[in-house]
Amino acid sequence: MELHDQTSLSLQHVLQAQHRMRPFVQQTPLISSGKLNNMYEASIYLKLENLHETGAFKIRGAANKLLSLTTTEKLNGVTTFSTGNHGVAVAYMAQKLGIEATICISNRVPDAKVKRLEAYGAKIIKVGESQDDAAQYCYRLQEEGKTLIEPFDDITVIAGQGTIGLEILDDLPNIDMVIIPTSGGGLFAGIAYVLKSYHKDIEVVGVSMERSAVMYESVRANKPVILKEYDTLADSLLGGIGEYNRYTFSAVKKYIDEFVLVSEEEIKEAMKYMLEEHKQLIEGAAATSIAAILSEKVHVQHKNVAAIITGNNVNISVLRTIL
Ligand SMILES: *Cc1c(COP(=O)(O)O)cnc(C)c1O
Numbered sequence: 001m002e003l004h005d006q007t008s009l010s011l012q013h014v015l016q017a018q019h020r021m022r023p024f025v026q027q028t029p030l031i032s033s034g035k036l037n038n039m040y041e042a043s044i045y046l047k048l049e050n051l052h053e054t055g056a057f058k059i060r061g062a063a064n065k066l067l068s069l070t071t072t073e074k075l076n077g078v079t080t081f082s083t084g085n086h087g088v089a090v091a092y093m094a095q096k097l098g099i100e101a102t103i104c105i106s107n108r109v110p111d112a113k114v115k116r117l118e119a120y121g122a123k124i125i126k127v128g129e130s131q132d133d134a135a136q137y138c139y140r141l142q143e144e145g146k147t148l149i150e151p152f153d154d155i156t157v158i159a160g161q162g163t164i165g166l167e168i169l170d171d172l173p174n175i176d177m178v179i180i181p182t183s184g185g186g187l188f189a190g191i192a193y194v195l196k197s198y199h200k201d202i203e204v205v206g207v208s209m210e211r212s213a214v215m216y217e218s219v220r221a222n223k224p225v226i227l228k229e230y231d232t233l234a235d236s237l238l239g240g241i242g243e244y245n246r247y248t249f250s251a252v253k254k255y256i257d258e259f260v261l262v263s264e265e266e267i268k269e270a271m272k273y274m275l276e277e278h279k280q281l282i283e284g285a286a287a288t289s290i291a292a293i294l295s296e297k298v299h300v301q302h303k304n305v306a307a308i309i310t311g312n313n314v315n316i317s318v319l320r321t322i323l
Helices: 011-021 034-040 058-068 071-076 085-097 111-119 131-143 155-171 186-198 214-221 248-255 264-278 284-294 316-322
Strands: 030-032 043-048 078-080 101-105 123-126 177-181 203-209 258-262 304-309
Touching: 011 058, 011 155, 011 186, 030 155, 034 043, 034 264, 034 284, 043 155, 058 085, 058 155, 078 085, 078 131, 085 101, 085 111, 101 111, 101 131, 111 123, 155 186, 177 186, 177 284, 186 203, 186 248, 203 214, 203 284, 214 248, 214 258, 258 264, 258 284, 264 284, 264 316, 284 304
Parallel strands: 043 304, 078 101, 101 123, 177 203, 177 304, 203 258
Antiparallel strands: 030 043
């Protein structure tokens, strides 16, 4: 990533992130998946980011970002317009650090999501009928002095997600391939940067759902594109990458060895696989990495592979349709 001096990503930055977040973020297990190993004559490991207290890896980026703020910034508070795993991570970390978190949401956000954010002490402001209206309000709060915590296109957030790469190298120094669910690309950028910095031969695979795969289409078009959103089991992978994307788009283009798309049916099978074989409830976005293997869209034979299981934020009605 070519960036300005103080804002360029370095391994030092990721190591610092790891040290800084240690009191707040648990190292997650990397478990072997016996049945996948037998099916594909490979050594396949699952990085269980669904086990964080907030249910997703986003705690890493949020923790690193909030812990990096100046005293004045902390006093002025933070804001975001994410109602998903990023919003929860920001609310959780802000509460831990005694920082005020204001989350701007549209009136259409379901009650269950609002309650989850409020449970972590976030201040909720409801504006308008769309995510865009909520975002606009957030930018106003930013002008008034609050720090906007971006979900992916921020070096400090990317460094936070990159700590997953350090943990994988610790547990599995001879890794050949990593499979990463990809939306805005913060997770991909962080992990890919770390792995490629240590061993440029490690294959880095991105995976998205077939429906509204914005990063995938942007890479193909060689510029950020906007797509209509369709319902998908991988709802945490929905959303744009930003017309003026600064870091993650170029990082994905630079590091990605293979980018695969998986269908709703394949995501469903992968969620079932995790329930049956590992007794783990994971969300659709997280299941895409396993779906990439089960659909045989990535070739894992004789390789040491880590699949990132990104989160567990799935509601009961979706679970019922899976079963
Ligand atoms: C945010 C998220 C992703 C994608 O992360 P990006 O950094 O936006 O690519 C994948 N899975 C889950 C569960 C997420 O919450």
